[in-house]
Amino acid sequence: MTAVDGDAVRLIGEAEEPGWEVDPDDEWGVAVLTTVGRQLRLRREAAGMRAGDFGKAVGYGEDLVYKIEGGKRIPRREYLIKADEVLNAGGLIAAAWEDVKKVRYPKKVRELAKLEAQAVEIGVYECNIIAGLLQTPEHARAMIKAAQPPYSPDDVERMVAARLARQSVFERDPAPSLHFVLEEAPLRRQVGGTMVWRKQLERLLEAGQLHNVTLQVMPTDTEAHPGLDGRIELLKFPDGTAVGRSDGAFGGRPTHDPKQLRILELRYGTIRAQALPPRESLAFIEQLLGET
Incomplete structure (x- = not known):
């Protein structure tokens, strides 16, 4: 996250953070991202947060929040750590990085x-x-x-x-x-x-x-x-x-x-x-x- 003009916050959006696409033929990788994305969405909804508000809290654009929750993008470690803090997940979301990091590799x-x-x-x-x-x-x-x-x-x-x-x-x-x-x-x-x-x-x-x-x-x-x-x-x-x-x-x-x-x-x-x-x-x- 980068502060701009004092209080304004520039979010990481689609153009600035292309992210990593998962290979659709990578069944294991798709399964991992689908599971992690579903857990993120369920925890966000349980916390009563809209995707846009959650995106602002973690420093990402709403479009990327939806794509990560939909299993379409590979989240970075920083995203998972910040999401864990915002959702008070006690380290459970951050721990998902152990599997997610393997999906990064073809x-x-x-x-x-x-x-x-x-x-x-x-x-x-x-x-x-x-x-x-x-x-x-x-x-x-x-x-x-x-x-x-x-x-x-x-x-x-x-x-x-x-x-x-x-x-x-x-x-x-x-x-x-x-x-x-x-x-x-x-x-x-x-x-x-x-x-x-x-x-x-x-x-x-x-x-x-x-x-x-x-x-x-x-x-x-x-x-x-x-x-x-x-x-x-x-x-x-x-x-x-x-x-x-x-x-x-x-x-x-x-x-x-x-x-x-x-x-x-x-x-x-x-x-x-x-x-x-x-x-x-x-x-x-x-x-x-x-x-x-």
């Missing part, structure tokens, strides 16, 4: 994060970018901002948050085994400027020194290898099952099929064999860092 990202959180082994080969699990916030933001047509500032922050949320995999105990193979070219691309690039290289060195992480670099002057047509990701789970995906195989769709997984494992194993060993890879990144 369905596909949530599903990937869920799989990564369960995996005991993750193998990733990236050919055009630095793997999302290894990106710094600044690097991720610069990458997402470079998209055409451009995303709105709100969507950029939403996507950055989603990407960083996946990195909780590094905090798991017991730690999963993580393997990364990155091409040399993206490592040399100064995404976001020199300082952002340096921080990204430092992050790679930091991750590569973790006991459960293997980081390798594929030099540009190497022979042709099976990853030239796109990224590969392999995830293995405690029960012995696995899932894999490759841009250049099986239509790019995730697969659980044992025969297809063996093909991806063969390709990934060949890529790892052709890349620099982990120690030489870290030395290579240190050399890049020293050239700045």
Whole structure:
């Protein structure tokens, strides 16, 4: 809320606060927002407040109040906290943020994060970018901002948050085994400027020194290898099952099929064999860092 001309209050309205739309195909997300919106409306009505008055009290326009209560918009944390205070909900409305914050992330990202959180082994080969699990916030933001047509500032922050949320995999105990193979070219691309690039290289060195992480670099002057047509990701789970995906195989769709997984494992194993060993890879990144 921003005060204007002393007593007047400028509310956050439709034009100023576009908010976040929920994907209509995201059944879980729609259910969460519908439930939270209904509880907000019932508590507001029980308190005898009209939507316009409630909007003024929380600092939002009446149009957004109706959309949030109708499950059409993803409320921000600040909205839920303020609504909790205005409606004397004793923390029950504010607590809804634990579920609402997950809806911010696209369905596909949530599903990937869920799989990564369960995996005991993750193998990733990236050919055009630095793997999302290894990106710094600044690097991720610069990458997402470079998209055409451009995303709105709100969507950029939403996507950055989603990407960083996946990195909780590094905090798991017991730690999963993580393997990364990155091409040399993206490592040399100064995404976001020199300082952002340096921080990204430092992050790679930091991750590569973790006991459960293997980081390798594929030099540009190497022979042709099976990853030239796109990224590969392999995830293995405690029960012995696995899932894999490759841009250049099986239509790019995730697969659980044992025969297809063996093909991806063969390709990934060949890529790892052709890349620099982990120690030489870290030395290579240190050399890049020293050239700045």
